[in-house]
Amino acid sequence: MAKQTPMMQQYLEIKAQYEDAFLFFRLGDFYELFFEDAKKAAHELEITLTSRGGTHDRIPMCGVPYHSVDQYIQQLIEKGYKIAICEQVEDPKEAKGVVKREVVKLITPGTVMEANLLNDKENNYLATVADFEDGSFGFGRTDLSTGESAVTLIEGDLNDVIYELASISAKEVVVSEAFASKYEDTLEQQLNLTVSVEEERELPESMEGLCSELEQSKLIETMAPLFHYLIKTQKRSLDHLQKVTYYSRNEYLKIDYHSKRNLELTETIREKKKQGSLYSILDKTETSMGARLLKKWLEQPLVDRKKITERHSVVQSLLDNFFIREELKDKLKEVYDLERLAGKVAYGNVNARELVMLRRSLHQAPSIRIM
DNA sequence: GTCTTGAGGCTAACAT
DNA sequence: ATGTTAGCATCAAGAC
Structure with missing residues (x-):
């Protein structure tokens, strides 16, 4: 040259x-x-x-x-x-x-922080997959914009992994070199997601606190490369990340890909449009956080009877109390996207307009809590 | 409406 | 040797 x-x-x-x-x-x-x-x-x-x-x-x-x-x-x-x-x-x-x-x-698709590149009503997940010698998989996810992380174990095959990735609409997945060379093409083509490689498997010291509630070492091993990748790519404070929560795949109803598409839960089959989906009809949420939660509830229906009843009774009590419901709605109108605002503050790219939004939102918090 | 220009670094090419 | 100039993506502001 x-x-x-x-x-x-x-x-x-x-x-x-x-x-x-x-x-x-x-x-x-x-x-x-x-x-x-x-x-x-x-x-x-x-x-x-x-x-x-x-x-x-x-x-x-x-x-x-x-x-x-x-x-x-x-x-x-x-x-x-x-x-x-x-x-x-x-x-x-x-x-x-x-x-x-x-x-x-x-x-990167899974670590975007700029508000104009993110959809308010959807989480933006960076996932990670670990394959263990006994044939099981670890599966973790972080939404850098809201700070939430969750992890689970998968006793199954690659199709179960693909199912999990698809069910949270992961944008990007962090895996080992060995895993990437085996499955990169499948993941990119079937799921249309970005594959990133991270070899480091020791949990970074700065992230130990976030994993304090995880009891199995496999869970921590699953999350470690993802945290390394975040530190490497972001070059900024990650203080807004919350503790990683464990969930069991049995808590949620498994709906296979084709059934899910045919039910048109969050998008229509032919046009892949939101309009016309069950979600778009049910979505009367006032805040972005509510919209994201509703979407999660629809995509991952509960199976535990007690939890379902609990959720129903909360909904029922709001249905029965018209005045409280309306008042709550009014107050929530003043609440902006606290999860993402908190992320921007920690990240150091918050602007004045967003700080004003934060103030107005927090102002509502005490009275909402009383209700 | 359409056309021209300059925005700020760097460099090749030309001028002294 | 050192100094000056033209160019080079797109976009928005200014000229017509």
Whole structure:
């Protein structure tokens, strides 16, 4: 390969660390992509592929201005790609030679934090699968935007794993290299999700507290790679993550994929539209948190009689008490997405408008609690 | 409405 | 040797 300019050397060094992601390389007012990234991105995003350099050996390039980068990120995330955002980390006026640059965050389908890329009414799950020597699987999930995590064991085959991944609509799954080489194609094609590899299997010290309620070592081993992946990709505070909860797959009714589709619980069969689904008819929720909970209830019906009765009696008491119900509705209208707001605060990318939303929401909390 | 320009880094090519 | 300039993705603001 021909000798590169200083900036291209810098680019290649950084790119080598993020082989599996599009590297958005900040250059002045633009994020630029080079080489194969440029060719692929130009094709996916339908933008012009150009080049830079001299008259010979020009380097393929495409780019977008910083103020409209979000829409392009969104397109790539929706297609399941990962993106590394590389910023200029010193003042160009002070810099001698090329300005220092660093990857400041990795955006992947399962770790998106930007509100405009997330659907309010749906969780955005990053899953993880561990395969144990006895043939069983560990299955875990985290929604980075709300901070919730849950884990279970699967005594079954790969189809049961696929069922679990499909039932939470996981966007991305963290697995070992060995697992990926065996099943990556199946997972990507059947479930349309992004597969990420993480080898580290020891639980990070900073995450021990989150796993304090897990009693079996298999459960902790399942979650460890997922937490490593989060630390590696996010480069930020993960303080808003809540304790990992254990659930048994027997708590919920198993509905096979085809039945679920035919019941049109959350989307219609032919158009995959929400409108017309059972969920869209039942959804009278006032908050995003409520909408996500309702969806969970529909997709994972309870089987334990006692729990079902409990849930019914709560619903019944609200049905019977018109005034309390209406008052509660009014108060909840003032409540914004607390789960995700908390995440943004811990994460350090909260803005003023969102802080005002947080204040209004918390203001309602005491009176709601009394009811 | 349509056309032109500049936004900010970096570099190749041309000018002194 | 050192200095100046043209170009280069898209988008929004300004000119017409």
